Amino acid sequence: MIRADGRAPDELRDIRFERGWLDHAEGSVLVSFGRTRVLCAASLTDSVPSWRKGSGLGWVTAEYEMLPRSTNTRNARESRKGKVGGRTHEISRLIGRSLRAAVDLERLGENSIVIDCDVLQADGGTRTAAITGAWVALADAVDYGRRRGIIPAAHEPLVDSIAAISVGIVGGQPVLDLPYDEDSTAETDMNVVMTGSGRFVEVQGTAEGVPFDRGELGALLDLAEKGCARLTELQKAAREEDA
Amino acid sequence: MIRADGRAPDELRDIRFERGWLDHAEGSVLVSFGRTRVLCAASLTDSVPSWRKGSGLGWVTAEYEMLPRSTNTRNARESRKGKVGGRTHEISRLIGRSLRAAVDLERLGENSIVIDCDVLQADGGTRTAAITGAWVALADAVDYGRRRGIIPAAHEPLVDSIAAISVGIVGGQPVLDLPYDEDSTAETDMNVVMTGSGRFVEVQGTAEGVPFDRGELGALLDLAEKGCARLTELQKAAREEDA
Amino acid sequence: MIRADGRAPDELRDIRFERGWLDHAEGSVLVSFGRTRVLCAASLTDSVPSWRKGSGLGWVTAEYEMLPRSTNTRNARESRKGKVGGRTHEISRLIGRSLRAAVDLERLGENSIVIDCDVLQADGGTRTAAITGAWVALADAVDYGRRRGIIPAAHEPLVDSIAAISVGIVGGQPVLDLPYDEDSTAETDMNVVMTGSGRFVEVQGTAEGVPFDRGELGALLDLAEKGCARLTELQKAAREEDA
């Protein structure tokens, strides 16, 4: 089977990390998964939320939002509607939780890192692109903090890397990294977050059309493992370049 | 291994469905998973949201909320805070999506069913109890609608039943149906929604502590399949009683 | 005159107090006035709001809310509408004010008790049921606090009991404890809050249809005194049982 964009079922879209895209942020990356483009900005501050003060532990969190015209037709701004939608909250929480799985919060000291993930253009997989890019921005911010002595330099707080990819069943066929056109017709859609060492952090599978069985679940997990392994290599390569 | 409450690792808590708990709702059930108690009320109306008008299709959605003192210490009401939290939105969306997986919306006709799931008491597993109870309330509301001729009586719109259970790894051991004390110490926590026919609707696994591997994922899915099968039997039994 | 539900004009509906309905709350009661059912949960905390700190005085307040399907047709949640309606605020304030009339806040010490009154099912008289039940939950929470030494045990902070009932003129006849069907057709509607010792805390009378005169007002107050006296006996009996 050849997909509409010419990719093999187990092939990622063109993945790019443009590090240091912003001048002010302690870490930043413009990540692209094909036409999906997410600007990830990591902000480091030398304090923690009040409920965490005195714990000796740091904090990592994330906020995800889509620009109004990131999508095919314009969506109203959540700031103007006066409330943040359920989907936005859900993805923000997912990104934060995923990143924290790879951070030793004790080694971070009582510092906070907020990763803003703003979708400039959406073509499917915005949450997985956001997680994958956010980890790169986070790593750059941690490096910045350790160089400046804000974060204790003795021990690396990042105990692993984090990448995420979508998989789904489209026309009966398991495929990797779905663009919007595939995503909107998928029978089953799964987002998988994994560590660089190959373990699972999040598995979120949803039957959009027909419920799925154990065999299909296994095939999707196989694809996701393959995709995340490749993303881990690309993150590593991006981090080795000068920002 | 014996758990703190004396259950075997693959044993559900005491599950109860009190149908017809409310006088006004078209379907209602007070569902208990041990000390977790959720009041599920299904409201049937003979219209659909405006974006769906003229489609010939019905609509099923859900709203989840916790009473302020359902928990061990009191939480502020979301209505007073002026905004609904991310977790509340996320679970509401999950319940609605899960139920729709078992409904033929064309057979429902242009009617809507909203299932309100209000947690009266929380002791872990509120979302899985809510889904499992909501399906019973939904089924009662569909029966009501068909008897009254609101929903076309010719074909049953409920194509399957839906149940959900939590599984997790606690102290290295996969366990079924976690109460709060287990949930708060679990390394990995997974919520699984299945059809009565044994297929998956949602799989949401999260590494709270250490990431998990394919083997652990498999063990958790085995437990979940067992738990959902038992819940399906209990739903069936409850539905056969007079409300 | 015999009323639609067979009661005499001065007869209460079936009144029930199910104490200890919740496991977490320091005091709780599921109160029923006929089909009207309100879950009252008292939460005790050993601090007071910031504006009261250092005063040596405690604080008692209440929050009232209706579940969306407590009523005959579903109402939108106030949390989703993003604002709490005027009626909800008004009743919450009434409950808190009524309860404080029977509490010696100095004897309570710098502790707070919040009573959540959530209407599970509404059939008229939700505010009076809420006040009457809330006092029972409050009393149980005070006992709990004194047993645990949170509230000074030396002196009882509850200086009286509090009960409330609705009265109204329906078809020209003064009647006690109106269900929804009577309430919606009443010419005049009055809610009366009294102490166990027979004094008035709140008198709120409203001419829904035609304004009323001093004679009618007197007849309604007579009925209310009788109803509150009976509720006081029932509260006393409920408090003497084991929760």
Next chain:
Amino acid sequence: MIRADGRAPDELRDIRFERGWLDHAEGSVLVSFGRTRVLCAASLTDSVPSWRKGSGLGWVTAEYEMLPRSTNTRNARESRKGKVGGRTHEISRLIGRSLRAAVDLERLGENSIVIDCDVLQADGGTRTAAITGAWVALADAVDYGRRRGIIPAAHEPLVDSIAAISVGIVGGQPVLDLPYDEDSTAETDMNVVMTGSGRFVEVQGTAEGVPFDRGELGALLDLAEKGCARLTELQKAAREEDA
């Protein structure tokens, strides 16, 4: 007993109605009860809210608000806080309900009148001044509408007049029309709304300190009847002047 401001217990403060205070409103009055000053503006529109369309009935409602520096120390604006407080809602509802008791909504035709009651200066009794002034503004707006043919001229929609006064027990003595200093120390506080023909529309009595008995309640109602009768005369006189 002589009160702090020299009045007898049954004496009103200096009451003034400045009709036509605004150029745009269909009816307006700046009402003063001593230092309490409320600007009442009646806006007439030839339509009704959507839920009332086609009923043949009109609608009368009110909105009450206090300017931030109407009080002794400044209060934050409700618009800036992003929500309207419970007290504001409660009083707005009370004013609207009171006025509607004297309006034949069928004779009003499908027209709406909104009365805005903005407290420019507060010294106790703002709600009673608002109701009393609002009725004058309402009457002027009805006249305006009948002269212009917006409201059918054949039958007067105002079937009675409406006035309101506060009464209370201060230092054991029942007194009429309490300024802030008396109000804040009153044991019992009651607001009474009456028709010009001497019947009751609203009776709202609250024991701020000690609960009250039937005798005290009677004494307060006597005072209120006297005060409202005098206000009715003053309204009549004001309405007979040229605006």
Next chain:
Amino acid sequence: MIRADGRAPDELRDIRFERGWLDHAEGSVLVSFGRTRVLCAASLTDSVPSWRKGSGLGWVTAEYEMLPRSTNTRNARESRKGKVGGRTHEISRLIGRSLRAAVDLERLGENSIVIDCDVLQADGGTRTAAITGAWVALADAVDYGRRRGIIPAAHEPLVDSIAAISVGIVGGQPVLDLPYDEDSTAETDMNVVMTGSGRFVEVQGTAEGVPFDRGELGALLDLAEKGCARLTELQKAAREEDA
């Protein structure tokens, strides 16, 4: 050219300052620019916002709002809409900024003055009337604070006076102090804020219809200088009277 209201192009409307209009505020003025009437109330408190604590500097800010029926047809209250509109924010900020230009915040000490500008009636030029009146209320509040020893008496914190006027091009003719009818048809509209010593604090010109050139801009500034000079004289005269 004679204007609709008979004024010459460079003539102000009837300007009035009624000082001490409120009893509670430390400074207050009811300012009228023709039919435009704004109630300005200055509230002095002996503290500053938290972000300014310890700076030794005071703070002056303003809040502007229109009563719902200040305008020709009624506008919904911003408090009920749950959000403050852009125009309201913009004018509030303008007033505060303008006033601060004439205050030595160090001499004010760590005290705050908030000027509430509530438009009771609007007929064009509400923001310029508000600024001009607000300065009078501010000056009275500063006097009050110095007399009471709240503000250090040694040095006058008001280093200049502030007045504001609107100018515009109507039918090709530059005119001063536009009422609503002229404002709504102006090709160009400019608000100018000046000090008593004749320097500019704010110049805000907007081409409502056709863009304007340097010559027109000059003619408008000439008019504004003349108008502000006259307002400065009137402010001085008002301040010399007993409040």
Next chain:
Amino acid sequence: MIRADGRAPDELRDIRFERGWLDHAEGSVLVSFGRTRVLCAASLTDSVPSWRKGSGLGWVTAEYEMLPRSTNTRNARESRKGKVGGRTHEISRLIGRSLRAAVDLERLGENSIVIDCDVLQADGGTRTAAITGAWVALADAVDYGRRRGIIPAAHEPLVDSIAAISVGIVGGQPVLDLPYDEDSTAETDMNVVMTGSGRFVEVQGTAEGVPFDRGELGALLDLAEKGCARLTELQKAAREEDA
């Protein structure tokens, strides 16, 4: 005088227009004024807001917002705060008003164009960059609409171009196009919006420190005229390239 970044007083920063930066929007440009970068996306829809229906006129509006980490330190998102700040509203309104000055809304037909201006990085002059870039995105969207026959092709609705620049007095010296470091220390700050034909649309001057006189105002306008003329050339050049 040489400025900190080496520019002459009347020299613009490096100005860049990257047209077609987004795939979905009908017109888009990433505009840079030095390090200030604003993403402008124009969304064309073939309808107008309800208050404009049937008028035969189109509508052009804008929304401005800053990403949380566009600035030197992170700012909370307005969507999370639940309200849009005054500055954001003010600038959104300014952009929309400026653009409309150059559009013949009748020739646009009953179509709407919304320009979203999202500040990706802020270093002073974000509103002027937004206006200047927004006009380019608007022009591209108009071309798109005319090519597709959505907007009548017969007559060009854009009757002029629009550009904007900041000018200010820094250390006594009038300078053009202020970056953040200059802006935060300027005595006077002015934003000027002009048409390509050299007329003024908006002039907004503010004395941040000391009030300014007519001479200084003239010098600033001279600089602004020069800057806007240069921006007009650059817009023209950008529009002549292939997007």
